[in-house]
Every structure is written in structure tokens, then in C-alpha cells.
Amino acid sequence: MTNPDDQFDELMRRSLHDEAEQVQPADGLHQIQARVRDQHKPAVRRPWLLTAGAAVVGTAAAIGAFTMLGNDGPATKDAEVAGPADSTKTVTGPVPASQLPTAAPATPEPTLAPTEAPKVAPTPRGKVEQVTSKAVPVYWLGKTAGVDTGAGVRLYRTWAQIKGRPAYEALRLMTSGKSVDPDYSSPWQGSAVSSVTRADGLITVDFKVLPRQQLAPAVANMAAQQLVYTVQGAMDVTGPVQVTVQGEPVTRLFGVDTAQPLSRAQALDVQAFIWVTYPENGTIVRAPLKVSGIAAAHEASLNYRITANKTGQLIAEGSTQTTEAYKLTPYSFTVTKLPAGEYTLEIFEISMEDGRQTSTDTKTFYVR
Amino acid sequence: MAQPAVVYEECVAQESSWDADEALTAVYTAHYTSLVRLGALLLRDTGSAEEIVQDAFVAMHSRWHRLRDPHKALSYLRTAVVNRCRSRQRHLVVVDKHTPRSLPDEPSAEQAVLRTAETDRVIDAMRTLPEKQRTVMVLRYYADLSEAEIADTMGISRGSVKSHAARASKSLRQVLEQSR
Numbered sequence: 001m002t003n004p005d006d007q008f009d010e011l012m013r014r015s016l017h018d019e020a021e022q023v024q025p026a027d028g029l030h031q032i033q034a035r036v037r038d039q040h041k042p043a044v045r046r047p048w049l050l051t052a053g054a055a056v057v058g059t060a061a062a063i064g065a066f067t068m069l070g071n072d073g074p075a076t077k078d079a080e081v082a083g084p085a086d087s088t089k090t091v092t093g094p095v096p097a098s099q100l101p102t103a104a105p106a107t108p109e110p111t112l113a114p115t116e117a118p119k120v121a122p123t124p125r126g127k128v129e130q131v132t133s134k135a136v137p138v139y140w141l142g143k144t145a146g147v148d149t150g151a152g153v154r155l156y157r158t159w160a161q162i163k164g165r166p167a168y169e170a171l172r173l174m175t176s177g178k179s180v181d182p183d184y185s186s187p188w189q190g191s192a193v194s195s196v197t198r199a200d201g202l203i204t205v206d207f208k209v210l211p212r213q214q215l216a217p218a219v220a221n222m223a224a225q226q227l228v229y230t231v232q233g234a235m236d237v238t239g240p241v242q243v244t245v246q247g248e249p250v251t252r253l254f255g256v257d258t259a260q261p262l263s264r265a266q267a268l269d270v271q272a273f274i275w276v277t278y279p280e281n282g283t284i285v286r287a288p289l290k291v292s293g294i295a296a297a298h299e300a301s302l303n304y305r306i307t308a309n310k311t312g313q314l315i316a317e318g319s320t321q322t323t324e325a326y327k328l329t330p331y332s333f334t335v336t337k338l339p340a341g342e343y344t345l346e347i348f349e350i351s352m353e354d355g356r357q358t359s360t361d362t363k364t365f366y367v368r
Numbered sequence: 369m370a371q372p373a374v375v376y377e378e379c380v381a382q383e384s385s386w387d388a389d390e391a392l393t394a395v396y397t398a399h400y401t402s403l404v405r406l407g408a409l410l411l412r413d414t415g416s417a418e419e420i421v422q423d424a425f426v427a428m429h430s431r432w433h434r435l436r437d438p439h440k441a442l443s444y445l446r447t448a449v450v451n452r453c454r455s456r457q458r459h460l461v462v463v464d465k466h467t468p469r470s471l472p473d474e475p476s477a478e479q480a481v482l483r484t485a486e487t488d489r490v491i492d493a494m495r496t497l498p499e500k501q502r503t504v505m506v507l508r509y510y511a512d513l514s515e516a517e518i519a520d521t522m523g524i525s526r527g528s529v530k531s532h533a534a535r536a537s538k539s540l541r542q543v544l545e546q547s548r
Contacts, residue, residue, distance in 0.1 A: 012509040015490035020405035
């Protein structure tokens with residue numbers, strides 16, 4: 001070895017490996033597995049585990065309701081038992097920016113005393129929803145830029161104020177394909193919903209016409225979840241969803257064999273990693289602007305950038321933190337200086353692998 | 369006599385069909401020991417290193433849906449371990465100011481016996497380096513990472529890696545020269 005560099009390199013390599021080999025860690029697998037289990041138990045309530053329970057409670061509550069109501073008979077009280085009445089999540093005022101869609105519904109607290117006579121007639125297949133006025137979430141597919149694994153699309157959510165039957169109206173918006181955010185799309189466009197009914201915990205969505213698009217299996221699966229999330233979000237329940245066409249069960253959606261009924265997938269598997277819940281796309285806001293949303297980020301860290309649309313000038317940029325790393329948890333930050341104008345907000349994560357900007361959610365908004 | 373650098377040999381086959389639990393077991397089997405050793409070199413405290421590596425595995429498990437690939441998982445784990453060790457070290461520096469001798473830096477009696485005099489000198493010399501320089505050297509000579517990989521892992525530019533490595537080599541040479 002004549003090259004002193006080689007000698008130095010060799011010495012370093014040898015010494016560090018030598019030192020490292022002194023370290024003989026004890027077996028840690030069981031500890032890690034135990035922690036993984038612990039982490040999952042209290043922190044995230046699995047929607048599908050709750051499904052069965054919620055359905056049972058719902059049914060029991062329904063029976064309870066009949067008992068309390070006396071002899072009116074099921075036909076006239078159908079709407080009251082169409083789902084566990086859940087007043088805590090019904091929104092009548094302005095759309096809440098921070099409402100978490102991932103939160104499993106709380107233990108249903110059925111309203112035992114109806115305040116008004118339901119006006120909807122039952123269909124043979126189950127009970128239709130009660131007509132109401134509320135804000136409903138509508139889910140869309142958006143590209144997961146920079147995340148190469150998986151379907152390439154994930155679920156994004158917008159809110160809509162509706163009057164009528166919540167799930168039916170939400171699906172009408174979803175199948176119209178017209179999202180308030182042009183980055184989001186719906187492969188259900190072109191289909192037509194006929195009815196949404198619910199019986200014994202099973203939600204049935206009947207279509208007049210199914211979408212004709214053929215999709216890759218992973219995307220078809222995401223589109224099926226788009227339907228499940230939209231229906232369940234509007235109905236405030238997490239029961240399984242059966243798709244039928246003119247009353248007949250279907251086995252294929254978007255050209256892909258689909259097991260029915262559809263159950264809700266875990267949020268982390270389908271929900272986009274970064275959501276901006278406020279401001280919504282195309283809205284008018286005031287400064288100071290508090291941007292908020294939900295994201296699952298590495299080390300809880302997110303980046304944002306606000307640019308002025310007219311000049312392309314960078315107005316603000318920085319980083320912000322979600323409440324907890326790796327899980328879908330809320331984040332927010334405030335931008336104080338925003339003169340009147342049109343802006344683009346981007347929230348994104350920097351890839352650990354190659355520094356690329358990933359999972360970007362973009363919103364256009366106006367300041368008056 | 370030089371030991372081949374096989375710490376991060378790719379003994380995990382491409383298996384994107386694994387679920388998070390299977391991936392955890394497989395990646396654990398392949399890389400747990402080497403990651404703890406990496407942490408122990410950075411911290412000189414095996415207990416803390418084990419704790420940090422376990423944290424990283426728990427995090428990897430919850431993120432498997434996004435990684436899906438054992439190689440990505442390894443680079444994710446390595447980055448997590450390095451980052452956590454670095455922030456732990458920075459914390460220790462602060463603590464050190466109040467407690468002159470911090471325990472983790474005291475090698476155990478057995479370790480002292482097993483180590484060669486040569487290794488002793490190098491490890492002692494490494495202790496004189498600032499945190500960033502030490503981390504670069506450990507990633508380079510123990511983990512056998514390229515400049516670009518070190519830059520990614522530490523979240524710094526390749527230029528910084530180069531200059532940290534150059535400065536570290538220079539001071540190590542000096543210290544080793546004197547202690548010979």
C-alpha cells in the first residue's frame with residue numbers, strides 16, 4: 001500500500017467495522033411487534049372493525065325506536081331508522097374545514113323521539129334516506145405525483161351543501177364528474193344513480209347506468225373506495241356498500257372483478273397523503289389566512305408555497321408540522337401578509353429518496 | 369486483512385407483495401443488527417441505538433404501504449436512524465455542558481478489552497470530530513455509502529458531504545499522527 005489515502009481508508013474501515021462488531025444487540029423483534037400492535041390499538045380505530053358493532057347498535061336502536069314509538073308501524077317510521085341517527089356530525093352551518101373524515105363515527109346515539117313525520121316511502125330493498133339539508137363530503141381521485149407505488153391516484157375530498165337525500169345527492173355530484181377543484185376527477189362520470197337504500201346495516205347503491213370506463217385494477221379499486229367513502233360520509237355510517245344495476249347485483253366495476261359488498265378500506269391505504277381542507281379551491285378569503293388540512297407526513301413535516309398568479313412571484317414559503325408523523329393528522333399554519341389578488345397554494349412533501357416534491361395538493365384562492 | 373464491506377448487502381429479495389407485518393420480519397432479520405451497530409457508532413451507546421432503531425422499525429411498519437420495497441425500506445430506516453441519532457447527539461451536547469462526563473461515552477470494560485489498540489485510537493480520534501463530520505465518516509466507512517447516498521441520508525448537499533469528509537480526514541490524520 002503505497003497510497004497513503006488507501007491506508008487511511010483501510011484503517012478507518014477496519015476500525016469502524018471492528019468497533020461495530022463489538023455491538024451484539026439483543027433480539028428486538030418481539031418488542032417492535034408489540035409496539036406496532038399497541039400503536040394500532042388505541043390510536044386508530046379501524047373503520048371495518050366498527051362496522052359490525054355500529055350496525056348491531058344501529059339495529060338495536062331501531063328496535064328500541066319502534067318499541068318507544070308504539071303502534072305506528074315500520075312503514076311510516078322508516079326514515080328514522082334508515083341509519084343510526086347521529087346528530088353530532090350533521091352539519092347545517094358553514095362547512096367545517098377541519099372535520100376529519102377518517103374519524104370513525106362515535107357510538108351512535110339514536111334519536112328516540114322523532115320530531116317530524118318522515119315523508120319518504122320505503123322501497124322493497126331497504127329504506128331510503130331522510131330528506132335533509134346538510135354539508136356532505138364528496139370524494140374524488142387525484143394524482144399522487146411523485147409517489148410511484150400503488151394506483152397512482154388517491155382520494156381527495158370536497159364539501160358540498162345539499163338539500164335532499166344526502167348520499168343520493170353526494171353521488172349525483174360525484175357522478176357528474178364536476179369537482180370544484182380541477183385537479184380532481186371522477187371515473188364515475190357518465191353513470192347515473194337510481195337510489196341509495198339501507199337495510200340491516202347494508203347500504204345498497206342502485207344505478208340506472210354504470211360507468212363504462214375500463215380501469216387498471218388498482219385504479220378501479222380506488223374508484224370503488226371513492227364510492228364507499230362518499231356514501232358512508234354522507235350517511236355518517238361505515239356499513240358495507242352493495243352496488244346494483246336496476247336491482248341486479250354486479251360483479252364487475254370498471255372492467256375489474258369486484259367482490260361485493262364493498263367494505264371501507266383503511267384511510268392510509270386510499271386517502272391522499274396531503275389534503276388542504278381550507279381554503280377550498282376557488283374561494284375568496286381574507287388575510288391573515290389560516291391554512292389547514294390533514295396529512296400523513298414523514299417526520300410530520302410538510303412544505304408550503306404560495307405564489308401570486310399574476311406575477312408568478314413567490315409570496316410565502318415554509319414548512320409546517322402535522323400533529324403526528326406517519327398518520328393522517330391535522331396541520332395548520334397562518335399567512336399574515338396577503339394583498340388582494342389571486343394566489344396558488346401548494347402543500348407538498350419532499351421525498352426522502354430523491355428530494356422530489358411529492359403528494360402536492362394545490363388550491364387557487366382569492367384575497368379581497 | 370481488510371474486511372469486505374457487506375453490511376448492507378442486498379440479501380432481501382424484491383418482494384412487493386409483502387404486507388407490513390411480513391416486511392417487518394424480513395427487513396428486521398436482514399438489517400436490524402447492522403442498523404443498531406450504525407446507531408451505536410454514532411451514539412456510542414448501544415441501549416439508545418437499539419431504542420432508536422426500534423422506533424424506526426415501528427415507523428417503517430406504519431409506512432409500509434408507501435415504501436412497498438425492501439430497498440426503499442432500508443434507505444428509509446437508515447435515514448430515520450441517522451436523523452434520530454443526530455438529534456440525540458445534539459441533545460447530549462447540551463446535556464454535556466451541565467454534566468461534564470456523559471455516561472454513554474464510557475465504553476464498558478469488556479469492550480475495552482476486546483478492542484484492538486488501533487481501533488481504540490481511531491474511535492478516540494473520532495470523538496474529537498464535530499457531529500456532522502463524525503456522521504459522514506461513519507456512513508462512509510461503516511455503511512459504505514456513496515457521497516450521494518450520504519447527502520440524501522443526512523439531508524445535506526453533496527458538496528457539504530465532500531467538505532465534511534475532507535475536514536474530518538484531515539483532523540483524524542493529525543490526531544492519529546500525534547497519538548502514534
